[in-house]
Amino acid sequence: MTLLKGARERQVHTGGVELCVAELGDAARPTLVLVHGYPDSKEVWSEVAARLADRFHVVLYDVRGHGRSTAPKPLRGGFTLEKLTDDFLAVIDAVSPGRPVHVVGHDWGSVQSWEFATVKRTEGRIASFTSMSGPSLDHFGHWIDRRLKRPTPRRVGQLLGQGAKSWYVYLLHTPVLPELAWRGPLGKLWPGILRRAEKLPADGYPTPSLPTDAARGAWLYRDNVRARLRRPRTDAHAHAPVQLITPLGDAFLSEKLYDDLEQWVPQLTRRTLPAKHWIPRSRPDQLASWITDFVTSVEDGRSQAVQPTGKYTDRFGGQLVLVTGAGSGIGRATACAFAGAGARVVAVDRDAEAAARTAELSRRLGAPEAWAETADVSDEQAMEKLADKVAAEYGVVDVLVNNAGIGLGGSFFDTTPEDWKKVLDVNLWGVIHGCRLFGKQMAERGQGGHIVNTASAAAYQPSRALPAYSTSKAAVLMLSECLRAELAGRGIGVSAICPGFVNTNITSTARFAGVDADEEKRRQKRAARLYGLRNYPPEKVADAILRAVVRNEAVVPVTAEARGTRLLSRFAPRALRAIARLEPPL
Numbered sequence: 001m002t003l004l005k006g007a008r009e010r011q012v013h014t015g016g017v018e019l020c021v022a023e024l025g026d027a028a029r030p031t032l033v034l035v036h037g038y039p040d041s042k043e044v045w046s047e048v049a050a051r052l053a054d055r056f057h058v059v060l061y062d063v064r065g066h067g068r069s070t071a072p073k074p075l076r077g078g079f080t081l082e083k084l085t086d087d088f089l090a091v092i093d094a095v096s097p098g099r100p101v102h103v104v105g106h107d108w109g110s111v112q113s114w115e116f117a118t119v120k121r122t123e124g125r126i127a128s129f130t131s132m133s134g135p136s137l138d139h140f141g142h143w144i145d146r147r148l149k150r151p152t153p154r155r156v157g158q159l160l161g162q163g164a165k166s167w168y169v170y171l172l173h174t175p176v177l178p179e180l181a182w183r184g185p186l187g188k189l190w191p192g193i194l195r196r197a198e199k200l201p202a203d204g205y206p207t208p209s210l211p212t213d214a215a216r217g218a219w220l221y222r223d224n225v226r227a228r229l230r231r232p233r234t235d236a237h238a239h240a241p242v243q244l245i246t247p248l249g250d251a252f253l254s255e256k257l258y259d260d261l262e263q264w265v266p267q268l269t270r271r272t273l274p275a276k277h278w279i280p281r282s283r284p285d286q287l288a289s290w291i292t293d294f295v296t297s298v299e300d301g302r303s304q305a306v307q308p309t310g311k312y313t314d315r316f317g318g319q320l321v322l323v324t325g326a327g328s329g330i331g332r333a334t335a336c337a338f339a340g341a342g343a344r345v346v347a348v349d350r351d352a353e354a355a356a357r358t359a360e361l362s363r364r365l366g367a368p369e370a371w372a373e374t375a376d377v378s379d380e381q382a383m384e385k386l387a388d389k390v391a392a393e394y395g396v397v398d399v400l401v402n403n404a405g406i407g408l409g410g411s412f413f414d415t416t417p418e419d420w421k422k423v424l425d426v427n428l429w430g431v432i433h434g435c436r437l438f439g440k441q442m443a444e445r446g447q448g449g450h451i452v453n454t455a456s457a458a459a460y461q462p463s464r465a466l467p468a469y470s471t472s473k474a475a476v477l478m479l480s481e482c483l484r485a486e487l488a489g490r491g492i493g494v495s496a497i498c499p500g501f502v503n504t505n506i507t508s509t510a511r512f513a514g515v516d517a518d519e520e521k522r523r524q525k526r527a528a529r530l531y532g533l534r535n536y537p538p539e540k541v542a543d544a545i546l547r548a549v550v551r552n553e554a555v556v557p558v559t560a561e562a563r564g565t566r567l568l569s570r571f572a573p574r575a576l577r578a579i580a581r582l583e584p585p586l
């Protein structure tokens with residue numbers, strides 16, 4: 001059985017075993033070799049391989065003793081890293097004899113690929129290495145050594161943390177027990193356990209030959225782990241650029257393991273993502289996109305130094321981020337901050353010129369691609385058209401920032417039904433349309449994502465001066481909380497951002513109900529002056545937005561006054577009510 005549609009298969013003989021090798025895509029293109037982990041077979045890569053086969057020559061093989069490759073006899077001593085390196089060389093001799101290959105490894109596939117990328121005999125045969133969830137045993141050995149020799153409380157904590165995550169490694173070193181467990185109940189239960197833990201669909205984890213693979217594969221651990229950790233190589237430096245992809249929710253590996261990696265890898269690109277261990281199954285789009293970018297940059301000879309240098313490049317590099325109200329203020333600053341982190345940006349605004357300017361700025365700041373789109377967020381049909389276009393032309397959005405909003409001041413009785421409608425249409429319905437349309441695409445893709453809604457401190461701070469605006473923002477805050485609960489099970493985070501007074505154009509465009517045009521102008525000017533005196537820059541709100549996504553924060557008050565009133569609203573609401581009665585300063 002193969003889950004690799006359209007794959008060409010062949011057998012490669014090496015060191016007494018026959019390896020089952022599958023190839024996809026045009027062999028004249030750059031070759032990618034995907035190496036699977038434990039207890040998987042090459043089929044674990046099926047989703048990623050399908051996404052890469054249009055652009056690359058994709059090669060997968062069952063590691064010896066796994067899938068449809070034969071096992072060494074005897075098993076003991078048949079799985080050493082030296083023998084696994086022989087296998088790798090035999091595979092690349094067969095599939096790409098004259099040209100170095102790009103290696104991609106997951107779990108034990110990554111552990112062994114670290115060996116390939118750091119031993120002398122493969123020098124010149126590897127163009128790049130993408131590593132996920134599998135450290136070099138040599139680097140790991142030195143990591144432990146350093147912490148044992150110079151133990152600080154932090155280092156001891158790191159050792160204990162990783163020690164606790166490695167429980168299964170100790171079990172796999174016991175004789176017979178793992179074999180009995182895998183051939184018995186564990187073999188049957190494993191696919192279900194993994195699907196539930198990783199939130200995969202019913203057919204999300206292909207295991208064509210599971211119990212046998214898992215039982216034999218225990219020798220990967222027994223043949224290598226103790227020996228290497230005891231005597232790690234000192235010359236384990238990578239001879240090719242490395243891209244390290246670290247899922248932050250990995251139950252088996254601590255991200256701290258990679259703290260010292262720069263010393264071993266001269267050209268290192270770091271990527272992180274909020275996911276668990278089996279990312280080839282749970283995040284194939286993101287992996288395919290990062291692998292494509294990395295391999296293409298190495299093939300083109302593009303230096304890693306020209307990559308964007310903003311904050312959080314490891315997390316947002318190459319991701320698709322859509323920001324509404326991106327033509328000014330907080331929206332523009334947010335689009336630019338994501339651009340600085342290497343994201344692809346869609347800047348949406350009802351003001352076409354302003355959106356175009358933000359897209360232009362984003363490109364200059366490091367966005368590999370940036371587009372301007374004109375849409376009024378309160379217009380359902382326009383938003384539907386936008387969502388269709390974005391999905392068809394740019395892809396499913398990874399981060400959505402529903403930020404567009406308008407200001408409206410004036411007492412409740414001065415606020416007309418038209419005024420109410422306008423402010424609710426933009427501030428609330430704009431957010432609803434964004435969440436419904438783009439959030440649905442995210443949920444249907446099933447590979448996580450994040451939604452940020454710009455509410456305001458006015459969401460929890462009552463005021464006689466801003467009844468309609470505050471109501472719209474309180475609704476956005478509650479909508480965000482409800483949606484966060486609904487989407488939590490799908491790996492999609494939702495954050496509500498609540499800024500206080502931020503120095504943007506909102507003061508000069510805000511409407512004031514119940515006054516004539518001259519008085520409105522006067523109030524706008526006065527508000528602009530006050531906000532100017534406070535002088536809180538929108539860039540700081542943008543920074544808080546990126547941090548909120550990285551940390552998956554629920555409600556984020558930004559500015560001291562927003563944090564202060566948030567505390568009062570929870571612990572001294574009567575004080576806040578008293579403040580709400582005060583005459584407005586405008």
Ligand SMILES: NC(=O)c1ccc[n+]([C@@H]2O[C@H](COP(=O)([O-])OP(=O)(O)OC[C@H]3O[C@@H](n4cnc5c(N)ncnc54)[C@H](O)[C@@H]3O)[C@@H](O)[C@H]2O)c1
Binds near residue numbers: 326
């Ligand atoms: N500035 C503040 O003090 C402050 C405080 C709390 C919350 N906020 C909120 O932050 C968000 C951004 O505000 P800002 O201060 O950057 O304002 P801004 O006026 O500088 O920018 C708002 C942008 O949104 C666009 N926009 C307005 N209505 C739109 C619509 N219907 N469709 C598409 N685009 C539209 C505008 O063209 C503008 O480019 C708003 O939701 C606002 O309510 C601002």
